[in-house]
Each structure stands twice: as C-alpha cells, then as structure tokens.
Amino acid sequence: TQLLEQSPQFLSIQEGENLTVYCNSSSVFSSLQWYRQEPGEGPVLLVTVVTGGEVKKLKRLTFQFGDARKDSSLHITAAQPGDTGLYLCAGGMWGAQKLVFGQGTRLTINP
Template sequence: TQLLEQSPQFLSIQEGENLTVYCNSSSVFSSLQWYRQEPGEGPVLLVTVVTGGEVKKLKRLTFQFGDARKDSSLHITAAQPGDTGLYLCAGARWGNTPLVFGKGTRLSVIA
C-alpha cells in the first residue's frame, strides 16, 4: 500500500500553461516536503511545509499543505521548459522515522 499517492503520474503541457499536482494520503504527517529531480541527478529539495493550511510560494511555484495535514498540492503558474522534471512529495512522521516518498509526477513542458 502506497502511503503517499501522487497524481497525475505523467503530465505534458505547453509552455505558459498552469498546472497543479497533488499528493494525498490517509495518514497525517508532521511535515511534507517537495523535491524536484532532473534526469541523471538526485532529487533536490524545493520546499518544506510544516503547518496545516500553510501556503508557501517559490517564484512561480505555490505549495499548500492541507488543513488536516494529509495532503499537499503544488501549483505552477506559466510553466517553462526549465520546470520539466520529476516532482516528488515526501512526508515526515513524528520521531526519527525516515521520510516516506510518493512515486512522483513526471512533468514535461514543451516550448
């Protein structure tokens, strides 16, 4: 059973379009992270959200943590080819337990 479900699995859009990807769970997390991974490289952290209902913005990227701390979304405004990559969400439970990763959303932005 996958603890964190990401949707959609694949997304191909034109440059300039907006998009939202989702990360959902039936479990509560103390915090949630979003990573981006480019081909041939390891994932790189984009943001950590820690408070239910929290919204964080990183230039054209907006991240939201659900009020119940079970889900999160990533919205990209005016997507650019440089946004292409694999977006992974990762949930942290309490204590020293390791992060749980979703399977990722593979985004392709076509110029």
C-alpha cells in the first residue's frame, strides 16, 4: 500500500515568514501533484512534478520532487494571508490511474 505522509499537519505563522511543507513516502511515484483545497470545494491543482529532482516555481511557491521520487516539498516565501488553506500532495503511479493523497497540511497565515 502506497502512503504519503505530510508534515506538518497544521502550521500557523505570521505574514511575511517563509515555510516549507513536506510530503514523504517509502514508495516511488511517477509524479507528484500539489493541490489546494478551500472549505466546501474540491481540490484545485497547483503543480505537477514528474522528473526526479525537478523544481518548479509558481510565484512565491517553490515545489521540489525528490531525486528518488519518494518525496516532495512545497516552500512558500513571504507568506500572505491569501495563502491560508489546506494543501494536499498526491502521488501518481506507473500503470495506474489513481492518485494517492496525503492527509493535508492546514496552513494559516496570520496578518
């Protein structure tokens, strides 16, 4: 059974600080996707990383896929209150269509 563990589960920081959210597994994934989920809505895709060691930037968000394709991180620079939300990582597997989700990191950015 493939599992993805996210840490921390909860994070509350002040506006302007930097933060990193981790997504770890003992399994190898073909891709890693990061989603953001708002209350009462479905997850919305932020980024997909598919190559070991890949780094993608989306404005103040930096996503990295581990060299061994077992882990990923999301780094936010100068966090803003608008970054508040639930961040989910999800792993794809070769030959399968399902995504395996982590349990999420609930991020709160305080003004």
